[in-house]
Amino acid sequence: MASNRHLGRIISLQSLYEYEFRLKAGDATADIDTIVAKNIEPYSKALGDTEFVYALSKGVVENMEKLDNELRPLAPEWPIDTIAAIDRNVLRIGLYELELQAVPPKVAINEAVELAKAFGSDNSSKFINGVLGTAYKELGLGEKEEKENAESDSKKSEGEQKSSDDQEATA
Numbered sequence: 615m616a617s618n619r620h621l622g623r624i625i626s627l628q629s630l631y632e633y634e635f636r637l638k639a640g641d642a643t644a645d646i647d648t649i650v651a652k653n654i655e656p657y658s659k660a661l662g663d664t665e666f667v668y669a670l671s672k673g674v675v676e677n678m679e680k681l682d683n684e685l686r687p688l689a690p691e692w693p694i695d696t697i698a699a700i701d702r703n704v705l706r707i708g709l710y711e712l713e714l715q716a717v718p719p720k721v722a723i724n725e726a727v728e729l730a731k732a733f734g735s736d737n738s739s740k741f742i743n744g745v746l747g748t749a750y751k752e753l754g755l756g757e758k759e760e761k762e763n764a765e766s767d768s769k770k771s772e773g774e775q776k777s778s779d780d781q782e783a784t785a
Contacts, residue, residue: 634702634703
């Protein structure tokens with residue numbers, strides 16, 4: 615399933631790139647669902663979960679302005695409009711998945727880095743990793759995971775303490 619999700623992200627990236635290109639070219643007929651349907655067709659059997667691609671692509675488009683506004687301060691020396699279109703869309707996908715929290719943050723960042731390695735320029739993967747790593751920290755996206763880890767550690771400690779108390783009681 616993981617490789618299917620990776621393929622889904624590739625199709626979503628391709629679709630978002632085309633969608634943005636067509637909008638900037640003044641194509642008023644650009645529709646993300648239509649673009650995804652066209653791009654997904656050759657891979658539909660291998661992909662299986664086509665809904666993931668539609669949901670990811672549509673989610674990014676619906677939140678594009680919000681995502682761009684959140685990305686701006688994370689890379690202030692790189693205005694969002696000057697970032698290469700592929701990198702910009704990889705960042706949007708990565709940030710959207712980080713915020714959605716449907717996958718662990720490290721998975722969202724790693725998938726975005728892999729997309730950048732495959733489709734971006736030589737330094738894209740480092741740039742994507744840096745920006746999304748900063749987003750993870752500065753937007754508080756890691757707080758939920760840190761809280762869950764702390765609770766898990768606390769429960770382990772309580773269990774270890776109880777086990778230690780039980781051993782002392784039987785001695």
